[in-house]
Structures are given as C-alpha cells and as structure tokens.
Amino acid sequence: xxxxxxxxxxxxxxxxxxxxxxxxxxxxxxxxxxxxxxxxxxxxxxxxxxxxxxxxxxxxxxxxxxxxxxxxxxxxxxxxxxxxxxxxxxxxxxxxxxxxxxxxxxxxxxxxxxxxxxxxxxxxxxxxxxxxxxxxxxxxxxxxxxxxxxxxxxxxxxxxxxxxxxxxxxxxxxxxxxxxxxxxxxxxxxxxxxxxxxxxxxxxxxxxxxxxxxxxxxxxxxxxxxxxxxxxxxxxxxxxxxxxxxxxxxxxxxxxxxxxxxxxxxxxxxxxxxxxxxxxxxxxxxxxxxxxxxxxxxxxxxxxxxxxxxxxxxxxxxxxxxxxxxxxxxxxxxxxxxxxxxxxxxxxxxxxxxxxxxxxxxxxxxxxxxxxxxxxxxxxxxxxxxxxxxxxxxxxxxxxxxxxxxxxxxxxxxxxxxxxxxxxxxxxxxxxxxxxxxxxxxxxxxxxxxxxxxxxxxxxxxxxxxxxxxxxxxxxxxxxxxxxxxxxxxxxxxxxxxxxxxxx
Amino acid sequence: xxxxxxxxxxxxxxxxxxxxxxxxxxxxxxxxxxxxxxxxxxxxxxxxxxxxxxxxxxxxxxxxxxxxxxxxxxxxxxxxxxxxxxxxxxxxxxxxxxxxxxxxxxxxxxxxxxxxxxxxxxxxxxxxxxxxxxxxxxxxxxxxxxxxxxxxxxxxxxxxxxxxxxxxxxxxxxxxxxxxxxxxxxxxxxxxxxxxxxxxxxxxxxxxxxxxxxxxxxxxxxxxxxxxxxxxxxxxxxxxxxxxxxxxxxxxxxxxxxxxxxxxxxxxxxxxxxxxxxxxxxxxxxxxxxxxxxxxxxxxxxxxxxxxxxxxxxxxxxxxxxxxxxxxxxxxxxxxxxxxxxxxxxxxxxx
Numbered sequence: 001x002x003x004x005x006x007x008x009x010x011x012x013x014x015x016x017x018x019x020x021x022x023x024x025x026x027x028x029x030x031x032x033x034x035x036x037x038x039x040x041x042x043x044x045x046x047x048x049x050x051x052x053x054x055x056x057x058x059x060x061x062x063x064x065x066x067x068x069x070x071x072x073x074x075x076x077x078x079x080x081x082x083x084x085x086x087x088x089x090x091x092x093x094x095x096x097x098x099x100x101x102x103x104x105x106x107x108x109x110x111x112x113x114x115x116x117x118x119x120x121x122x123x124x125x126x127x128x129x130x131x132x133x134x135x136x137x138x139x140x141x142x143x144x145x146x147x148x149x150x151x152x153x154x155x156x157x158x159x160x161x162x163x164x165x166x167x168x169x170x171x172x173x174x175x176x177x178x179x180x181x182x183x184x185x186x187x188x189x190x191x192x193x194x195x196x197x198x199x200x201x202x203x204x205x206x207x208x209x210x211x212x213x214x215x216x217x218x219x220x221x222x223x224x225x226x227x228x229x230x231x232x233x234x235x236x237x238x239x240x241x242x243x244x245x246x247x248x249x250x251x252x253x254x255x256x257x258x259x260x261x262x263x264x265x266x267x268x269x270x271x272x273x274x275x276x277x278x279x280x281x282x283x284x285x286x287x288x289x290x291x292x293x294x295x296x297x298x299x300x301x302x303x304x305x306x307x308x309x310x311x312x313x314x315x316x317x318x319x320x321x322x323x324x325x326x327x328x329x330x331x332x333x334x335x336x337x338x339x340x341x342x343x344x345x346x347x348x349x350x351x352x353x354x355x356x357x358x359x360x361x362x363x364x365x366x367x368x369x370x371x372x373x374x375x376x377x378x379x380x381x382x383x384x385x386x387x388x389x390x391x392x393x394x395x396x397x398x399x400x401x402x403x404x405x406x407x408x409x410x411x412x413x414x415x416x417x418x419x420x421x422x423x424x425x426x427x428x429x430x431x432x433x434x435x436x437x438x439x440x441x442x443x444x445x446x447x448x449x450x451x452x453x454x455x456x457x458x459x460x461x462x463x464x465x466x467x468x469x470x471x472x473x474x475x476x477x478x479x480x481x482x483x484x485x486x487x488x489x490x491x492x493x494x495x496x497x498x499x500x501x502x503x504x
Numbered sequence: 505x506x507x508x509x510x511x512x513x514x515x516x517x518x519x520x521x522x523x524x525x526x527x528x529x530x531x532x533x534x535x536x537x538x539x540x541x542x543x544x545x546x547x548x549x550x551x552x553x554x555x556x557x558x559x560x561x562x563x564x565x566x567x568x569x570x571x572x573x574x575x576x577x578x579x580x581x582x583x584x585x586x587x588x589x590x591x592x593x594x595x596x597x598x599x600x601x602x603x604x605x606x607x608x609x610x611x612x613x614x615x616x617x618x619x620x621x622x623x624x625x626x627x628x629x630x631x632x633x634x635x636x637x638x639x640x641x642x643x644x645x646x647x648x649x650x651x652x653x654x655x656x657x658x659x660x661x662x663x664x665x666x667x668x669x670x671x672x673x674x675x676x677x678x679x680x681x682x683x684x685x686x687x688x689x690x691x692x693x694x695x696x697x698x699x700x701x702x703x704x705x706x707x708x709x710x711x712x713x714x715x716x717x718x719x720x721x722x723x724x725x726x727x728x729x730x731x732x733x734x735x736x737x738x739x740x741x742x743x744x745x746x747x748x749x750x751x752x753x754x755x756x757x758x759x760x761x762x763x764x765x766x767x768x769x770x771x772x773x774x775x776x777x778x779x780x781x782x783x784x785x786x787x788x789x790x791x792x793x794x795x796x797x798x799x800x801x802x803x804x805x806x807x808x809x810x811x812x813x814x815x816x817x818x819x820x821x822x823x824x825x826x827x828x829x830x831x832x833x834x835x836x837x838x839x840x841x842x843x844x845x846x847x848x849x850x851x852x853x854x855x
Contacts, residue, residue: 049574140717144723184597185707320713325737326716349737410564455707461704
C-alpha cells in the first residue's frame, strides 16, 4: 500500500521544538484573526506568507497550516457567544450556538463546538488519506451537470430552512437569488444590475454580504437595544459543561458523519465554497432531524452540522490542490500560493516526487485543527466573559474589526459601503421576521445553479440528456425529489392535524 | 427618541465622509497620441525613492502574477533601498486596479504588474473610462507567456488537420473560457487564425482551476492554454495531448512538442503573436530619470540568484523575458495591433 516513511518523516518534523513552537504560534495567530469579526484566517495567511521567505518549506507549511487550522474554530467563538461570526463560514454556528448561549448553556455549546471541530477535521483527514490513490478520479466525478443538481438540491433546502413561515422563507430566498445575479456573467457575456459600474462587475462580495447581514446588523441591534449581550450569568462554569457538550457530539453520529461528508466533498469538488457547504449541511441536518422544530432555537445538532462540515472542507480542499495543482476553493488557493511561494510545483507529481511535503500538508492541517481547537479552549474562558461587556464598548470594536476585515480582502472602499447596506438589510429582515438563512442560501447558490445550467447545456450542445447521463446526477436529482415530497407530505400532514384540531 | 437615532446619524455622517474621500479625482487627461509615451527628456527630479514602493497587482493574492511580484519584491528592495510592497487590488476584470493606478501620484512610488492584454481586448465590448493603457510608461518587460494548443488525452483528434476536418464536417468544437477579460480572446483568435468555423464558447468558468478538470473529463474539445509553465504538468501527467506550442521555438520543458511553424499551421503569424507579455508599468508623467532607475533595478532584480532559483524551481524561468521599457513598449504596440484586427470576432463571440 503506502510507503509509510514520508509519514514518519513528516511527523518527525513536528518533534523538532522550533517546528512545534511555530505551529503553536500559527495556532495563536489563527485564533486571534479568527476571533476578530470579519478578519479571517485567509487574511492571516496572506499577511504572514512573506514572513516565511527563506524558511524550509516543511517548516513554513507547519506554521501556515497552523494558522489555517485554528482560524475557523476561532471564528466560531464570537458566533456562539455574541452572535457575530468571525468569518463567513462561521455564520451558520450562530443559528443554534447563540440561542444556547442565551439559555445559559455557553459552555455546553463550546464543548460541542470543540468536539465537532476536531471530529470533522479528523473524518476529513481520514477521507483525504483514503482518497490519495484515487484523488484525481474523485475531482473529476463532478462536472457542470452534477454541480447543477448540487446547487438545485441546495436551493430546495430553502424550503426546509424556512422554519415556521414558508412564504417569508421562499421570498427571502428569491431575493437572495436576485442579489447573486449581480455582476458580469461570463456565460452569457453581459453585465447584470451593475448600474454601469465596474465595482459591481464581480457581483456582491460574499464577505460584504455576510459581515453586513450578521455583524453589522447585530451591532445595530446592540445599539438599539442597549443591553448587555446576555443578561444571564453565562460565564464559564468550569470544565463540566464543556465535557458534557463534547461527549454529546458522539450521540449524534449521523449528523457528524453526514456533515463531514458534505464538507469533504465540497472541498474536493471545485466550485462549491466552504460557506455554501456549511449552509447545505445545516439544511440537510434539519431534513434528517427528529427535532426539526428546535433548529434556530439552540439545537446542538445544528451546531454539529455547521462545524463538522467547515473543518472537513478544509481537509477536502487539499485534494484538488494535490491531484491537479488547481485551487478548488479559497483555502486551496492559499495552499497553492504557499507551495508556489516556496518554489514547489503543486500538481500531480508532488505526491510522487515530494511525498514528504504532501504528508506535511495533510498532517499539519489536521494536527493544527486539533491543537488550535484545544488551545482555543483556554481562551473560551476569557472570551465568555465578553458577554458581560457593555455594548458601548463592544459595538465599536466589532464594527471597526468587521469593516476592516471587509476592506482587507481587496482594498476597495465600496466593499465597506456594501457591508453597511447589508447591515441595514439584515436588521430589517430580522425585524420583519424573514429568516436570514434562506436569503443567504439563495445568494450562495442562485448564480451557481444558473451558471452550471448554462455550462452543462453548452457542453451538451443543447441536448438536455446531459443532466441525466451520470449516476451521480441521477442520485442527487433523486434525493432532491425525495426532499420535495417530504416537505409536501409533512406540510399536508400538519395542515390536516391543524384541521383535525379545529374540528375537535 | 432622538437617542435611538444616534447610531444611525453616526453611520450616515461616516458614510458621507468616506464617500467624499473616495470620490474620483480629476478626470483623466486626454490620451496622448498613439504609441507608448516614453518620457521625453531626462531631467533630475530629485532623490528617489524616498518612501516604500507599491506594486499594484490586479488579482487576489495567490495567483501567478501575485507570486512573481512578491518574489521579485525581495531583490527589488535591495536594489532600491526602500521596502517594496505588493498591493492586491482585485476585481472588475482588472479595471479597478487600472483606474487606481492611472490616478496614482506619478512619482515612481506606485507601479503596476498585471495582465494588460485582457484589459485591452475587453475594451472592444464596452468602452471603460478612467484608464488608458496607451498612456502607461513601461518600466520593463518581465514575462512572456507562450500558449499551447491541446486536446484532452482521450480525444479522437491527434492533429490540427483532424480537428479542422471535423469542423468542416459540421462537428461543434467546444472551447472553455472565463470571459472577455480572461481566456476568451485567445480562443477566438486561435479559431479565427486556423479557420475553425464551428467553435462553441463554453463560458462561466473561473480559470484554469475549473477549465482543466472539465477538459480532462472530456466536456471540452480543444483549448489554447496560457501560460505554458502552468500547464506542462498536465502534459507530463498524460491528461493533455499537446498539438503545438505557439512560439517561434520549441519549449525546453516540452522538447517533444512541435511548434505551429514546424507543423505549417495556417495563420501561423497570428498564432505566434497570441502569447501575452506582461511587464511593470509606471503611471503617465512619471519623471524619466525615475523610470530609468526603476528599469535598471527591475532588470537587476530579475538576475538575483534567489529569484532565479525560485523561477527555475517553479518553471517560471522559462517564460522570463527581461527587456527594457522601450523594447517592451514596442512589443506591446505590435500585440495590440493584432488584437485590434480581431475586435469584430470577439464582439460576436461574446454575444
């Protein structure tokens, strides 16, 4: 099977005190950047990459992956504790993490957070290692037709994620789809809704939309409500709550495995981002849960679904980078940038020519996920006290940090205005009782569905058979159909039940 | 009641301030007569550089241009005695960066390293304002990107003749692209030069990252890949079947792949001009002595041993075309001339 010597060599690297130290340093940096709203691990990566100039490539990898692995856990902390996501991927952790905090179960939520992070990364790592011999085939499984169905399936989850109000959920999703269409479409070669401005050429920036909807909207909420984030004394109550939360994750193997699988797959297939996969895995968790009504109200299952998929996705994104030397996602692009920066040619020959590097990548990303998360625990104690901080101090810090994060991505001032605009939109949606989640799913997948539809149609030269000619397409289409039937049946049932009650 | 309005007012006034700060400055000066406006007479413009130098890269961090700029910044810093910073201004098909660059202070402290060809060809479709490539001062030529024509390794076609015969028989030939600011112009120009009539332009890709897997899957029939250095790995792995490189001479990394000239492809003159060259530019009106100083520094930095080693390891070395600003400007004018003749075909392909 495998020649194991490069694995031991890569692990041996970690035994060197300076390498271990640098990984921990990377963890700390990743956590800090992750915790700051809007400033994600990607920013840290770009900022510190030039610092590694002249280092041994393996050492640089341990350091850089140290940041990468820790930042998503860092970002989940403010999401759970103060309802402000650290990065776009962490937005999903808000839905059930924050209600748990409000109930006074912050430590339990953090325990779940920690364990689902670690297990998600571990499952992702196992899948990646198992797929190494066939990784190229795995990347090629999904073409435009298959991805079209993935996007359609994701869009149908809007119906599931609507919660109580079907009409508001669907209309929010529709508006989200409209927003996703803004920009230059290279499929049909026209600019749509760009108002003749180049700024809108690339469409609405994901980071502006998310920071607006989640961070800025929350700041407005803070300012208008003028109360501490949580009136409850939800401080850190020792390790008992954490332990309970951590153990609890093992009681939901279904959610854990499904979400990790969705995440890993999203990493492997170029085209579906980490944020979209987190939302899809959340909606799927609702679909498969027996406690559907508890979602958005502090259901631990939702938190597991969100976190496991993000961390598994990070591992999965190694596959296209290693198999083809192509970036499957933003995370993958960063890894490629790091390799290129250190004079390594990413691609199909890396595993053959420099297996040590490949194993260093896989192991460092996995181990730093575990270490970074554990390290973050020590912070959790201190961070959970943030909830008692008065709003006058908290709101400006969140505002500055998140707008700075938006600006950092591409140094465009209009991205900040856009974030403020979506902040107002998010606040209004909340007040009017529209579920933000359906708006976001529509935004993430609307344009993707359209693009893959056009692509598949062009590739199939106009013959619709292309949408049904692979087992994967048929499977996903089938799951989607079952979902629709499920929603309709449960809708009819609840109506009948309601009608029956009225008659009685 | 008014208290609750406070945060809103604060946000509003901040917005107004920011808007004022970023309002477009004076309209761009009218374009100078065609031709790269090399600075006229060198006059002493004082000590330079006096502060950090910024290289604008019009792409997000992590791409080929970004990587090269960051590597080059290190020896350049030694040459100039001031920090050299890479600033990524992504978006708008490079136009946001182009505009920012055009309006920057012409004192030699702001430079641009991007891909100007798509920036130029995309102007055939709409006429963007706020920048004029013909007014830029070229500091030095850096990289020439040789294209390669390939089919997927499971394709029935082994030569261009077979491809052309299939085209004549009415077979549709699918090319992948990522828009007018991306790979589309090269595909259209290639089809035009060799006489392919039934090209289908499959858009909606983001770049090599998703075109390559689609290609290997067999979703596309033929593609012109640029640059060679980022696609040789697919040839070595057996995923691509190369038909020819579009350069006057064979590539040292792919010595077995013939050139279009050896194969006597139709329109070979046009094909060889398809490779896009990239260089470092300074904004119009930068003093000539500063441009000269920068030119010397860049050309020296390209010879730096550490940079050379990196370039060799990553395969970039093969593409390097260290050339003076003047040489490079002349090269660019020739290239733009070719694209101009294709403007109608490009418009058609887009719509």
